[in-house]
Amino acid sequence: MSDDEPDHDLLDFLRQHFQKASVAPAIPETQVLEGAEYVYDNAIDVALDSQSTRAAAAMIYEQMQKKGYSTKTWASHELHPQAKDASTVDFIFTLDLLNFSFWSDREDPEERFAIEYKGKSYTGYKSLVAALQRALDEEIPITSSDFWQNEEECTEEVLKHVFRSKTDEEIPLFQERVKCLREAGQVLYEKYQCSFTNCIKAANYSAAALVNLLAADFPCFNDVARYENRKSVRFLKRAQICVADIWAAFDGESYGEFDDIDKLTIFADYRVPQILNTLGCLWYSPLLQSTINAKKVIESGHPWEIQLRGCSIWCVELIRKEILRKHPDSKINAILIDFFLYDTMKEREAAGQEEIPHHRTRSIWY
Numbered sequence: 302m303s304d305d306e307p308d309h310d311l312l313d314f315l316r317q318h319f320q321k322a323s324v325a326p327a328i329p330e331t332q333v334l335e336g337a338e339y340v341y342d343n344a345i346d347v348a349l350d351s352q353s354t355r356a357a358a359a360m361i362y363e364q365m366q367k368k369g370y371s372t373k374t375w376a377s378h379e380l381h382p383q384a385k386d387a388s389t390v391d392f393i394f395t396l397d398l399l400n401f402s403f404w405s406d407r408e409d410p411e412e413r414f415a416i417e418y419k420g421k422s423y424t425g426y427k428s429l430v431a432a433l434q435r436a437l438d439e440e441i442p443i444t445s446s447d448f449w450q451n452e453e454e455c456t457e458e459v460l461k462h463v464f465r466s467k468t469d470e471e472i473p474l475f476q477e478r479v480k481c482l483r484e485a486g487q488v489l490y491e492k493y494q495c496s497f498t499n500c501i502k503a504a505n506y507s508a509a510a511l512v513n514l515l516a517a518d519f520p521c522f523n524d525v526a527r528y529e530n531r532k533s534v535r536f537l538k539r540a541q542i543c544v545a546d547i548w549a550a551f552d553g554e555s556y557g558e559f560d561d562i563d564k565l566t567i568f569a570d571y572r573v574p575q576i577l578n579t580l581g582c583l584w585y586s587p588l589l590q591s592t593i594n595a596k597k598v599i600e601s602g603h604p605w606e607i608q609l610r611g612c613s614i615w616c617v618e619l620i621r622k623e624i625l626r627k628h629p630d631s632k633i634n635a636i637l638i639d640f641f642l643y644d645t646m647k648e649r650e651a652a653g654q655e656e657i658p659h660h661r662t663r664s665i666w667y
């Protein structure tokens with residue numbers, strides 16, 4: 302081959318290489334962890350205690366092993382749907398559309414919003430699961446997006462009936478919940494042929510892509526804050542718990558099959574900060590701690606709230622890394638640690654051991 306002859310083999314190689322590189326989809330990332338680290342690095346009212354965090358990692362690992370924590374734990378909860386089919390996908394999407402802000406400011410726990418179902422009374426997150434199951438038992442298609450859009454059938458009265466309380470306190474943020482259902486029904490109709498299973502398909506086995514799809518296409522899942530007006534921080538709590546619930550409910554198979562499920566973080570709600578504070582992992586400035594102890598409201602978007610949520614995410618990331626450092630073959634991820642922390646906090650609450658209250662922020666984000 303003469304010097305001025307082009308090297309066709311090299312050209313073919315480069316063409317193929319760059320063609321592949323240019324069309325390969327970017328690897329989806331949620332940016333939640335980066336935002337949490339930024340908040341942690343710039344927090345002044347919330348700090349992490351490294352010794353307690355290490356101790357918590359050991360206790361969490363030991364307890365999760367003892368209790369056999371796995372994706373199967375999800376289906377073991379009495380009210381969660383068991384069918385491994387699209388009806389459970391629809392149930393979980395409906396559940397996590399509305400999975401926020403159950404806390405009550407009634408002094409007397411007997412007066413707080415509660416759902417009566419099959420002879421038992423449920424409060425908190427379980428009240429939502431019970432309300433949905435009760436509606437389905439009453440032949441109300443509450444998990445159908447067609448129903449949410451049909452304002453003749455799905456009237457406010459019907460929804461008031463679905464969420465009717467055993468007490469005189471109604472479900473918090475009722476109007477906001479109605480808005481979430483209507484909006485999600487509209488998006489599913491316009492973009493996903495009326496089914497969340499088509500969102501899962503569009504994410505192509507990526508949990509991060511499905512989280513990002515929820516945040517991008519469904520405004521009520523777009524849980525993003527600005528920390529001290531300097532940086533937008535993505536918490537994406539209900540988007541992440543929705544994907545995690547699908548993963549757990551289907552044992553990582555079928556609709557729950559994701560290649561990158563370990564990219565998800567904990568779900569920054571009001572229970573995980575509470576258990577981390579109780580375990581001594583999170584420390585608060587005196588004013589913040591006294592505000593929480595006095596059960597005073599912290600406004601949504603307040604720097605305190607952003608620090609509580611961001612430092613909780615970062616704290617559990619450190620716990621996860623500590624567990625993997627000691628047990629490199631462990632299958633534990635942030636989701637299973639989160640489920641364990643939430644369930645542990647609920648067990649302590651049920652046993653009357655809720656020594657330190659959770660923070661009180663009223664919002665649709667968690």
Ligand SMILES: Nc1nc2c(c(CN[C@H]3C=C[C@H](O)[C@@H]3O)cn2[C@@H]2O[C@H](COP(=O)(O)O)[C@@H](O)[C@H]2O)c(=O)[nH]1
Nearest residue numbers: 400401402403404425426568570571572639640643667
């Ligand atoms: N971080 C995190 N937050 C969670 C859950 C769950 C329930 N998940 C179930 C599925 C598998 C697990 O094993 C759980 O049994 C609810 N929440 C949030 O807590 C708040 C409700 O609190 P309370 O009012 O006290 O019930 C509210 O913001 C709700 O969105 C979780 O797992 N993780």
